């Protein structure tokens with residue numbers, strides 16, 4: 667794909683986000699993933715990790731409807747959205763994990779989404795390792811609070827540790843997919859891991 671075409675595509679999703687009122691271009695990635703894999707259902711309880719500025723939470727809100735529940739967590743402040751609880755905190759901290767577990771309670775959640783990105787250093791290996799670390803944090807929390815048959819979606823920057831992580835990921839779900847939505851830039855090394863039907 668040419669650079670010109672990539673820029674056009676980026677511009678297109680940027681304009682679409684403005685036109686439709688979504689807070690991020692990423693919102694279209696979740697829409698494309700949802701259309702293909704149906705990871706979120708009506709009335710689900712969903713955790714949205716790395717939620718700022720709130721695009722994925724907006725899309726999720728439309729899907730789960732009035733009887734659903736969403737908690738979004740990010741290092742950054744997120745402008746409120748009616749019916750969604752936002753927590754400004756670091757998901758790699760023990761205190762944040764404890765806070766989330768307390769709010770979720772014994773019944774667990776139906777879906778965990780993570781679009782978390784580490785601070786990009788520009789060094790491919792470091793960015794990849796940090797991305798794997800964030801995915802491991804999410805998966806570790808999934809082990810504790812994702813319901814049996816729940817679904818999990820996680821963004822990852824590709825690299826040398828991928829195979830090892832994928833091995834620990836895939837044994838946890840009955841169905842596993844890797845997907846790069848059209849709204850992702852072709853040049854980007856990001857890929858989405860989708861795990862459906864958590865074995866618990």
Ligand SMILES: C[S@@+](CC[C@H](N)C(=O)[O-])C[C@H]1O[C@@H](n2cnc3c(N)ncnc32)[C@H](O)[C@@H]1O
Pocket residue numbers: 689690692693715716717718719720721722723739740741742755756757758781782783784785800
């Ligand atoms: C690509 S953005 C997410 C966009 C979002 N899905 C949307 O549609 O609006 C990635 C986010 O991950 C967050 N993030 C990175 N590390 C984090 C951490 N340790 N804890 C919480 N959030 C984190 C960043 O602050 C950033 O807002």
